[in-house]
Amino acid sequence: MRSTPKGSPHRRPGRLLKVIGAVFASVVAILLVVAPASQATSPSPTPSPSITTFQNNISGFLRDDARAPIPDVTITARSGDFEGTAKSAANGSWSIGVPVQGTYEIELDESTLPEGIKLADGQENPRSVTFSQTSNLSVIFAFGEGIVVQQQDFGQNLLNRLVAGLSFGLLLALASVGLSLIFGTTGLTNFAHGEMVTLGAVLVFAFNAIGLPFWLALILSLLGGGLFGYFQDAGLWKPLRRRGTGLVPMMIVSIGLALAVRYVIQFYFGGATQQLPYAQSAEIQLGPVSISPNNLWSLIISAIVIALIGIILLKTRLGKATRAVADNPALAAASGIDVDSVIRIVWVTGGMLASLGGILWAYYRPGVTFDMGSQILLLIFAGVTLGGLGTVFGALIGSIIVGIFVELTTVFGLAADLKYVGALFIMIVVLLFRPQGILGRRERVG
Amino acid sequence: MDFGFIFSSAASELFSPTTAAYALAALGLAVHFGYSGLLNFGQAGFMAVGAYGFAISTLTFGVPFFVGLVIAVICSAIFAMLLGIPTLRLRADYLAIVTIAAAEIVRYIVTTNQLTAVTGSANGLAAFEGGFYAMNPFPAGSYMGMNNRDFFIRIVGWGLVIICCTLVWLLMRSPWGRVLKGIREDENAVRSLGKNVYAYKMQALIIGGVLGALAGMIFTLPRGAVQPANYGTELTFFLYTCLLLGGLGTVLGPVIGAMIFWVVLSLTQGILYGLIESGAVTWLNTVQAGQLRYILVGVALMLLMIFRPQGVFGNKKELAFA
Amino acid sequence: MSTHSEEPRPSGEIDYMTDTRPIAAGDTAPGCKKRDPIVVAENVTRSFGGINAVDVEYLEIPRHKITALIGPNGAGKTTLFNLLTGFDMPNSGKWEFEGNSLAGVSPYKVARMGMVRTFQLTKVMGKLTVMENMRLGGSEQPGERLSKALFKGLWGGREKEITAQANVLLEKFKLDAKKDDYAASLSGGQRKLLEMARSLMVRPKLVMLDEPMAGVNPALTQSLLDHIKNLKAEGMTVLFVEHDMNMVRHIADWVVVMAEGKIVAEGPPGEVMKNPAVIDAYLGAHHDVDLGDAEGIKELAAELVADEESIVGTENAGIIAIDVVASESDEARHKRKDSE
Structure with a gap:
């Protein structure tokens, strides 16, 4: 209960204020560079299938039970004062641009259907649809006598979702491993980690939009993520640690940082959904699994990166030092480990991992928005908590479970707009029965 | 720039029903975090439970106003218990994560299309406030520049704030409040003195949650609509900003904090818009000016926590945490 | 039993x-x-x-x-x-x-x-006053029940009783002058007394x-x-x-x-301190001392000798290399005095 000496030489609020200012200035500066460019570009750098001026689309294909396209059918979307209409094209495709994501009532004008073609039994018309995280929403109308919407074969679907879930889980793991390392070494539950995720995707978009090649944009984005981690620790967290600030106040500071950074990003990036290059790709068949190439790349990249992190933690001096600091900072310091520099490296690594996770998340959703990181922040927390707070391999396993669970719940009948609920609910239930998490023990694992 | 208008609209925020709602919800957080040390990051969830509990019972079940109110309060108490049972025995950061997750679960559930008939999904619910305004004792007319509806909701909202502040003050000066303050500092010491810490924490969680539910109702009544988008995690963080502005361990702190929060937001908006319209500022558009305010909230939250955690008027010696 | x-x-x-x-x-x-x-x-x-x-x-x-x-x-x-x-x-x-x-x-x-x-x-509780800390200990307080906490009439009487009880104790422990101070302002020893x-x-x-x-x-x-x-x-x-x-x-x-x-x-106490098992336990605890070499035993002896009433000092319990201790103990005593 001994209070820390108040008059310690570390307590220099003025200096702290300066460094916080410097962090903001650097964030703002980075974003300032890219802001005019991002505003100048068209809504989406890739050719968009729709010619509407809106960012968000509701679209679909109309095909009869013989898979032949049905042209010239009128479809209307309504929400509040907004009403948009489209006619299906010769290939049966239709698309309605809408101003904001939200819930719309979609009505297919049955009088415009060709003769002999009817909506299948049980097809709701009009029906209410809601955007879920992405800028495009597809609506399927099935036609024909007694046809029920033919689901994919269950086993096939299960397998596909499983692979997609693994891909999602691994990209979550990129972020949660960083979060877990930071928690392990500093005790901080960092609510600004979601913004570190967002930054990665936003930077790729920005660098690409000012004309840099894609690969360079990727590298610069990862460096940017690392720099953000570096400046966060150097300018904010290290001074706070030296002041002896408690963990709960630090947690609230991280919330303030999250809000500030999120809206700084929105300030420059805007509220719209943008697409990264190569965001749209047809699914490919890989043995029994159909997967989009982006998801496949995401899976491979995150698996390799996580394996590398694991090897570094287990085999290298740096990794051992990190685990020692996570285990007991005072003891680690006493045995000659430079705790501050280990923590700095952890922040930089965490920032880069979060950036990479953000880029992959932008392809997974798909789309870049200013709040994309905060959307998955709780899933990242869920992964970390499920695995056991502060355990790196726990965070990995927890994230994979969360990812797979999120994807699988839709297979087992949970509505798509409730899929995150399942993961969060499972987290609460696990805490009820195994508060230390799946891998959590008294001794930390890595 | 019309400073008269800017200041009068800022001043009108002082006693707006929204400010009253924020004050009530922040008072609930003061009971949780300020007095008991419970890190509730899901106050928005409690507000949503209150607002939806009231709206759904009114619209779906057609109950009278006061029955709806009681249902909302009971729902929030049950919500508090559900959250408390798994987490009150665990470390503080677990409660934080579970409450924020539970608040998001509530928001997802009221947003889902599966329950559109009951919750109205993303569009929310409307037209449930009739029972409330039917009780308006003030005949139509102008009351201090407001119509009778606006006046009535302000009277009720701020009346509720005064009643709840008094109740919380009475509780906190009692031995019951003393036990809570003890728990905030060291729950094992309190246990060693023969107090059932778990029961006290649960009671505090419920009381703060019920205050949140009442706040949710006051928030939604003047709008005549409840929409899930209003109950995101950011709402909780704004409430923490209010709480920290006014001071954690005081009864009036959250109220003053909510007033400062809204007046400052209104002032910055008014001045920024004024500057943009007059052409003095060209590097901003009005949308960005709106976003700039949220950046300010975030920065204010950080700076408060770092440099003045006791709040603008708080006493550092009574600060809940070192 | x-x-x-x-x-x-x-x-x-x-x-x-x-x-x-x-x-x-x-x-x-x-x-x-x-x-x-x-x-x-x-x-x-x-x-x-x-x-x-x-x-x-x-x-x-x-x-x-x-x-x-x-x-x-x-x-x-x-x-x-x-x-x-x-x-x-x-x-x-x-x-x-x-x-x-x-x-x-x-x-x-x-x-x-x-x-x-x-x-x-x-x-x-550093952020509560000394008196509030004491009152927190009081048992059977009706005011600690939520149902009665709102009404001072229901718990004011008991509050007076425990305040009186606390005053007596604080006086006994010489903390009465500090009763309205925050407990955080007490010294380490005073905190022990308060606890x-x-x-x-x-x-x-x-x-x-x-x-x-x-x-x-x-x-x-x-x-x-x-x-x-x-x-x-x-x-x-x-x-x-x-x-x-x-x-x-x-x-x-x-x-x-x-x-x-x-x-x-x-x-x-008198008997226990002569018990070889106890001496073992305590010597075993001096893990910083290497009993295997003479240097370590000297160190230990110095420590024990310095304590006039120490268990080893009062009786030559022959459990360690007593000859080393005996031969070096005088020297150790001098060393000890020099350093003082």
Whole structure:
């Protein structure tokens, strides 16, 4: 209960204020560079299938039970004062641009259907649809006598979702491993980690939009993520640690940082959904699994990166030092480990991992928005908590479970707009029965 | 720039029903975090439970106003218990994560299309406030520049704030409040003195949650609509900003904090818009000016926590945490 | 165990300070039966990751006596404290307080039964005043119930009573001048006093003090010892954890020695300190001393010699390389004096 000496030489609020200012200035500066460019570009750098001026689309294909396209059918979307209409094209495709994501009532004008073609039994018309995280929403109308919407074969679907879930889980793991390392070494539950995720995707978009090649944009984005981690620790967290600030106040500071950074990003990036290059790709068949190439790349990249992190933690001096600091900072310091520099490296690594996770998340959703990181922040927390707070391999396993669970719940009948609920609910239930998490023990694992 | 208008609209925020709602919800957080040390990051969830509990019972079940109110309060108490049972025995950061997750679960559930008939999904619910305004004792007319509806909701909202502040003050000066303050500092010491810490924490969680539910109702009544988008995690963080502005361990702190929060937001908006319209500022558009305010909230939250955690008027010696 | 209460309990008139009846029911040995036990523990074990922190076969704590629980660091004293008071769950075993089983009883109920503890790292509420800290200890306060808290009329009376009780205690512990100060402003020793005084607000039958003397300046130590003795005079039973043998021999009626989780010896202080098992336990604890080389033994001897009443100093217990100690002890004494 001994209070820390108040008059310690570390307590220099003025200096702290300066460094916080410097962090903001650097964030703002980075974003300032890219802001005019991002505003100048068209809504989406890739050719968009729709010619509407809106960012968000509701679209679909109309095909009869013989898979032949049905042209010239009128479809209307309504929400509040907004009403948009489209006619299906010769290939049966239709698309309605809408101003904001939200819930719309979609009505297919049955009088415009060709003769002999009817909506299948049980097809709701009009029906209410809601955007879920992405800028495009597809609506399927099935036609024909007694046809029920033919689901994919269950086993096939299960397998596909499983692979997609693994891909999602691994990209979550990129972020949660960083979060877990930071928690392990500093005790901080960092609510600004979601913004570190967002930054990665936003930077790729920005660098690409000012004309840099894609690969360079990727590298610069990862460096940017690392720099953000570096400046966060150097300018904010290290001074706070030296002041002896408690963990709960630090947690609230991280919330303030999250809000500030999120809206700084929105300030420059805007509220719209943008697409990264190569965001749209047809699914490919890989043995029994159909997967989009982006998801496949995401899976491979995150698996390799996580394996590398694991090897570094287990085999290298740096990794051992990190685990020692996570285990007991005072003891680690006493045995000659430079705790501050280990923590700095952890922040930089965490920032880069979060950036990479953000880029992959932008392809997974798909789309870049200013709040994309905060959307998955709780899933990242869920992964970390499920695995056991502060355990790196726990965070990995927890994230994979969360990812797979999120994807699988839709297979087992949970509505798509409730899929995150399942993961969060499972987290609460696990805490009820195994508060230390799946891998959590008294001794930390890595 | 019309400073008269800017200041009068800022001043009108002082006693707006929204400010009253924020004050009530922040008072609930003061009971949780300020007095008991419970890190509730899901106050928005409690507000949503209150607002939806009231709206759904009114619209779906057609109950009278006061029955709806009681249902909302009971729902929030049950919500508090559900959250408390798994987490009150665990470390503080677990409660934080579970409450924020539970608040998001509530928001997802009221947003889902599966329950559109009951919750109205993303569009929310409307037209449930009739029972409330039917009780308006003030005949139509102008009351201090407001119509009778606006006046009535302000009277009720701020009346509720005064009643709840008094109740919380009475509780906190009692031995019951003393036990809570003890728990905030060291729950094992309190246990060693023969107090059932778990029961006290649960009671505090419920009381703060019920205050949140009442706040949710006051928030939604003047709008005549409840929409899930209003109950995101950011709402909780704004409430923490209010709480920290006014001071954690005081009864009036959250109220003053909510007033400062809204007046400052209104002032910055008014001045920024004024500057943009007059052409003095060209590097901003009005949308960005709106976003700039949220950046300010975030920065204010950080700076408060770092440099003045006791709040603008708080006493550092009574600060809940070192 | 109930057989022990056959003997008539000393009534209120008995002066506990001068009661010289034997404490043990039979022979003095580790785990022996007491004439009048207040706490009985049987086969209590607790392990952390494969290491047995506590493995107590049988232990009785005598009523109306001051019992010291001693042992080297890591002997499991505090863990045993935690287990007995419900703050930690044992892997196995049963234990009872005044005949009531305490297995699985939560700590607050244990405290209500009259078994109140303090902590090694003093736990006072720094942001509450000294008086509020004391009032927090008061038991059976109607105002602590939510249903009555709103109405001062319902709890004001009891509040006055406990305030009076607190004033008496604060005066006794010489904290009355500080009663309106925040507890955070107290010195380490004063916090220890406050914590002890607060635990007395519960009106306990058994007071368990975890290292009451740790970090207390020498000037306060004596008054703390007096307070502990006074507890006995007022009819309470005291169990306390301590490192320092000197303190123990001054006030304890009975000493229980733990090492590596087990009870290795118990008995009156004079006897216990001559017990080879105890000396072993303590020497074993000097892990910074290498008993294998002469240098280390010299160091140890210097340490022990410096303590006039130390267990080894009073009797040549021939358990270590006594010749080395004997031949070097004079030199060590000189060294010690030089350094002073």
